[in-house]
Amino acid sequence: MDILISSFLDVFSPISFLLLLGGIGIGIIFGSIPGLTATMGVALLLPVTFGLGPVAGILLLVGVYVGGISGGLVAATLLGIPGTPSSIATTFDAYPMSKNGEPVRAMGIGIVASLIGGIFSFIILITISPFIARIAVKMGPSEYVALIFLALTLIAVLSSGNMIKGITSGIIGMSLALIGFAPIDGTARYTFGQLQLTAGIDLLPLIMGLFAITQIHMEIQKGEISKEINLKVKGFAVSIKELLNNTINLLRSSSIGVALGMLPGMGSGASNLIAYAQAKQASKNPEKFGKGAPEGIYASESANNASVGGALVPMMTLGIPGDSVTAILLGGFMIHGIQPGPLLFTNNAGIVNVVFIGFFLSIIIVFILQFLGMRLFPKILTIPQHFLYPILLTMTVVGAFAMNHRIFDVWIMLIFGVVGFILIKNNYPIAPLILGFVLGPMFEIYLRRAFMAASNPIEILYSPVAVILITAAIVILIVTTVREVKDVRKKRKTTPPNINI
Amino acid sequence: MTKADRNIGIVLIMIAVIMLYQALTLEHPHFNRDPGPVLMPVIYSISLIICSLGLLFWPRIAENKKESKTQQSKEQYRKNTTKMVGLFLFLVFYVWSFKTLGFILSTIIFLGGSILFLAKKRERKFIIISILTSILCTGFIYYIFKIQLKIQLPVGVFF
Secondary structure, three states: OHHHHHHHHHHOOHHHHHHHHHHHHHHHHHHHOOOOOHHHHHHHHOHHHHHOOHHHHHHHHHHHHHHHHHHHHHHHHHHOOOOOHHHHHHHHHHHHHHHOOOHHHHHHHHHHHHHHHHHHHHHHHHHOHHHHHHHHHHOOHHHHHHHHHHHHHHHHHHOOOOHHHHHHHHHHHHHHOOOEEOOOOOOEEOOOOOHHHHHOOOHHHHHHHHHHHHHHHHHHHHOOOOOOOOOOOOOOOOOHHHHHHOHHHHHHHHHHHHHHHHOOOOHHHHHHHHHHHHHHHHOOOHHHOOOOOHHHHHHHHHHHHHHHHHHHHHHHHHOOOOOHHHHHHHHHHHHOOOOOOOOHHHHOHHHHHHHHHHHHHHHHHHHHHHHHHOOOHHHHHHOOHHHHHHHHHHHHHHHHHHHHOOHHHHHHHHHHHHHHHHHHHOOOOOHHHHHHHHHHHHHHHHHHHHHHHOOOHHHHHHOHHHHHHHHHHHHHHHHHHHHHHHHHHHHHHHOOOOOOO | OOHHHHHHHHHHHHHHHHHHHHHHOOOOOOOOOOOOOOHHHHHHHHHHHHHHHHHHHOOOOOOOOHHHHOOOOHHHHHHHHHHHHHHHHHHHHHHHHHHHHHHHHHHHHHHHHHHHHHOOOOOHHHHHHHHHHHHHHHHHHHHHHHHHOOOOOOOOOOO
């Protein structure tokens, strides 16, 4: 108890608290600006913490991390540009809702969902985190392959409406991820002798091209259509009834966020897409997804915030970072003489409490800051196109360059701007492409490891967990295909066929 | 599928065939029981060929003319498309010019030029506002990124 009180006093000391606030503010800015990510924010501020004490330094980094993941909501909702990879799925429904004249409602849903996802992951973090982390660590390559295969089948769910196009999009994404050095043996694939391609294509220029460049150019082609923006909404613009209707959606998405946050390599980038696909799969009105469905925003935003707490679980309990940002955080901890791992909870309970309190406070402060800005941020939409779009394009160029300090990444972004434009104009969904790009490399790594560990390929199925996951994947595939066939038949019955040649 | 889908299908088949050829001729080390770096390229390229065949041979439907119901006339749509293509070419020039002009000059030119290019009316007052906006924005980005965050920006011959 004394340790807990002492931790509270440490966190609420004026300097520590101000640094936490500052970190959250910087994080939100990094998350909101296309091209700047939470990872970059934490990496940039890490040297700043060298001169600070452990408590103040760690609070600053935790604040930037939580703020950075949450800040993506603003750009995703108002501009259709994911500020960070964690808010890709938010653009699918929050932006259409915003375009339909309800930006404040879209923001409100996102803010409330972020709070719920964050608190859910906080509860998991402080209660059953060591237990879950131990289970996660016991998962071998077979279980990982099965899990990623299950996640990949969600491409079919995201493709409902036009499965061929969606699956094509997903395979394009997985194929793009093959470029560069292969995992395990380091063989260069599809580099065509270009040195720049050996490192592969980075996720950030890809999403900046597919979303920002494409979106801005499509808006210019559509022309400036002035639509009345509803800024006068009460409270959070979210009704209690709507929240209650989304209880299962929020719980499922937050659980997906926490679970994927804990698994190495998955994190918030994949969790928001998977939670979105699951929400679509479970929805009674899947056809409304992509047109401003609130369920889609609830799913994406609760999942990406929940994954923050999820990622902290293996980092704190086992000293294993789940993604790049937690890897930098881990470095920050070690610089301050704190060694995360099983002994951290007994040897350094005070610091554990500081992280927990800092994480909780960050969720609440992000919520308050975003609520205060909820009616202010949508004013961005009143800026004339001819000022807004050139500035946004400049920011995307700077963001793509700043990632690796390579002009090559900017060219990649421009190429994917054109690719995205062609795909979207021809009704190819972009979500499967991103999901394939994120999960493809991990699927390959674990599949090859599983083969190497097994004496014959069937041995992969000896694990009961893998069998359950693969069975679930097959069930999802069958259900989605049956639903798709039914929809096609229904459409053919209700509408006369177009010219078939 | 539409005519555009069929064209996409043809392009994807060509890409998939190149992918498959490269995968099958790839030299790589062999480890015990490891399927090697060619397994996934072969699976993906064959899957891509199957999907492309689907795009090519799925019953063709008439082009969707829904776009014409948008609030703007065909003339306006053509004008906007020209603007869009112009802006993209300007963006390509902007990125290309980093090597010579550097970040500051090329960004001022890109911002000022594209604001004027996209604007409907270009009165004298507006031109001054555009130039001021481009200078201030460039200065702000440079200050935040280069000075405050110490993030490297593209460097050219000039700046």
